[in-house]
Amino acid sequence: MSPVRKLEADHQVYGMMGNLRPHDIAFDPNNPACLSRSASGDLVFRFLAPADSEEALIVVRNGDDIAAHEMNLVGRAHDVTFWEVRVTPTTERVRFSIAVRLDDGSPIYFGITGVSGAIERIDRFDVAVASIPHHRVPDWARGAVIYQIFPDRFASGDESLTPPEALPWSAPPTRSGFQGGDLPGIIANLDYLEELGVDLIYLNPIFASPSNHRYDTSDYFTVDPILGGNEAFQELVEAAHRRGIRIMLDVSLNHAHPTFGPFQDLITTGPNSEYAPWFDVTEYPPHVRYRPDLVDGHHVWAERIDRLAEATGMDVIPVSAGPVISASYDSWYGVPEMPRIDLQHPAARRFMIDVAKHWVRQYGVDAWRMDVVRYIDYDFWTDLRDAIHEVEPDTYLLAEVMGDPRRRRCWP
The missing domain is CATH 2.60.40.10 (Immunoglobulins)
Structure with missing residues (x-):
């Protein structure tokens, strides 16, 4: 004192x-x-x-x-x-x-x-x-040195995992390209991170996803195979813990990729899908419209249109009027690759809370960084916090809050 x-x-x-x-x-x-x-x-x-x-x-x-x-x-x-x-x-x-x-x-x-x-x-x-709200920070997290890793760009430890379309390691990175970084590459550099004095490795998203950033998750229970899968992640956690280094995962629970199982069921089953209440769809079947005259050849969406249709099974329809691209369902900032999930729905809420608990209980994850927290109702975060702390009270929870936090009641 x-x-x-x-x-x-x-x-x-x-x-x-x-x-x-x-x-x-x-x-x-x-x-x-x-x-x-x-x-x-x-x-x-x-x-x-x-x-x-x-x-x-x-x-x-x-x-x-x-x-x-x-x-x-x-x-x-x-x-x-x-x-x-x-x-x-x-x-x-x-x-x-x-x-x-x-x-x-x-x-x-x-x-x-x-x-x-x-x-x-x-x-x-x-x-x-x-x-006055409780703001509990585990003793181990106070003053901890946190090292952030974007998995695709840190180190490649197993060339057999590198996607065939990956850019050469020394090539300038592109918006959507892969360069072959993986979890074995991180494991191989743990001695280096220990020498730096790192206490906590903050991993940008590692779950299965078509993108390199992986904030558009396809499967919340599977580490992306091109990173090494669940087995490599377990090895990373255990090897880091032996050195006194903890692991923090990053995820968006607000939105997923259209290849996410419940959204795929929505595409194939329609409004009668049990998952229909998880999403806000204005027109069935879910589809995307785009403006070829604004996209073709020079827009950021030019290389993503065909890939979106192929990966998701949705209709991607060219139109002559309207915005550059739009979806018939609610999505994060209007990005069709990120349909929003209604976490007020009890089943959707249970699912995402189970995701967070699973990685703490089964793999010994020490911390979570939660993406776009302000877009999700406050009471979800209190439920999530309490559920995680029932599994492990010393789990560190970090929220991304953009803008003036005084205007947003979004922390538990």
Whole structure:
């Protein structure tokens, strides 16, 4: 815990009126990035302050007892400083304000009404401790060195796995081409990663998929055979664990590839498919329309149109009007290769939660990085978190949240 000062009053902590100039202080008690509870029950306060901030305090008032908790300067970036402190709550509600001292000695006081010349009774934040969300990070993940690997481009360890159409290893990568990286290549370089001091390998998606990025999964229970399959993945996990290195998988549960089994059933069976409620289809059978006059020869879709029809069995229909490409089903950002899955449907939700549990239980995966989290309803992530932690409480969960996280309630 950081040093704590006992104060006589919290009206003006620094004994003078606060600086009322506009200041860039970012703190929202409703945002778990700013205020959360650790596994031990401590409250974790975080906020951004001006670049010329010299000291920051969380000032907690409980009746006549006033304690100023000195915050730790975590870092500086451009025109802001980032501060953090842990406070052990002693009451059911925590009433507090923020005090900052700039390097010229002038103070800033910050309460529920914003920057103020002093903290009055109505200015203090007042939050029920029980309402503050838990933000649990496993001890092993604190300060861990994470090394990200895009499997197709890291190393080739087994040439027999390399697709015949793969580009030469030294060739410049292309948007959709393969270059033959695989899991044996990662295994062969584990000593190198250990020497670097890597604690956690973050693998971009490895599940079966027609693409090199694999965010459009065909089979969530199968590691792509051209990466070495499930057997190579098990070998990687075991070899990494022997070196004290953990493994984090990456996946999108929001959308899959049209070759995903339930969507294939939808293509062949139609609206009577048991999986029809998993997807939002506006016109059966599911199909894609495209504009040849806009695509042929020069558009990013030129090389993907024929491949989409061949891989999925869907009709891909040329049209003379409308957008460049469109699908008769809801998809991520309108990309036909990524039909969206309705995770409010109980069966779809169970399926995806089982996916996450499976790789933790059967293969000893240590962490998950979840793609496009903000596109999925909040309650799915709390269900997923609880289910994974029933299997292994020390699993680390990382969410991709693009944009301003204060505007999106998307973390568990």
